[in-house]
Amino acid sequence: MFVFMLFRTNNSIRPKKPVREDWHPADVVAAVRKAGFSLRALSREHGFAGGGLSNALRTQWPRAERIIADAIGVEPWDIWPSRYDDANQPLRAYPKGKNSSTARAARNAKPRQVA
Numbered sequence: 001m002f003v004f005m006l007f008r009t010n011n012s013i014r015p016k017k018p019v020r021e022d023w024h025p026a027d028v029v030a031a032v033r034k035a036g037f038s039l040r041a042l043s044r045e046h047g048f049a050g051g052g053l054s055n056a057l058r059t060q061w062p063r064a065e066r067i068i069a070d071a072i073g074v075e076p077w078d079i080w081p082s083r084y085d086d087a088n089q090p091l092r093a094y095p096k097g098k099n100s101s102t103a104r105a106a107r108n109a110k111p112r113q114v115a
Contacts, residue, residue, distance in 0.1 A: 021082075022079065022083075025057040025058065028057060028072075032071055039054050042067060042068065046067055048064075052064070053067060053068060056068060060083045060090065062076070062083075065083070075088070
């Protein structure tokens, strides 16, 4: 699943670094089924609600991604390369900083008045 992109510089065409695409969710489900599991059974086996692991098909969730990848027999960064950096570490979906939930809570907190 490699896509080669070309870009033009000084009237010459050079190949860009290949871009790896995430597996389609249907391909992930098919691979899980082919391995003899279902997402619902895997969810329950690992203590989640029945449809819990299906959330990993549409949003970043490293723990669920690892469970699915182990069931298939591949690494999670091979299934979802857009969710991992070059060192195979999960990218943060919501980086910590001024917009994190704790920072927002601190900004929005009303000062306590001592009676």
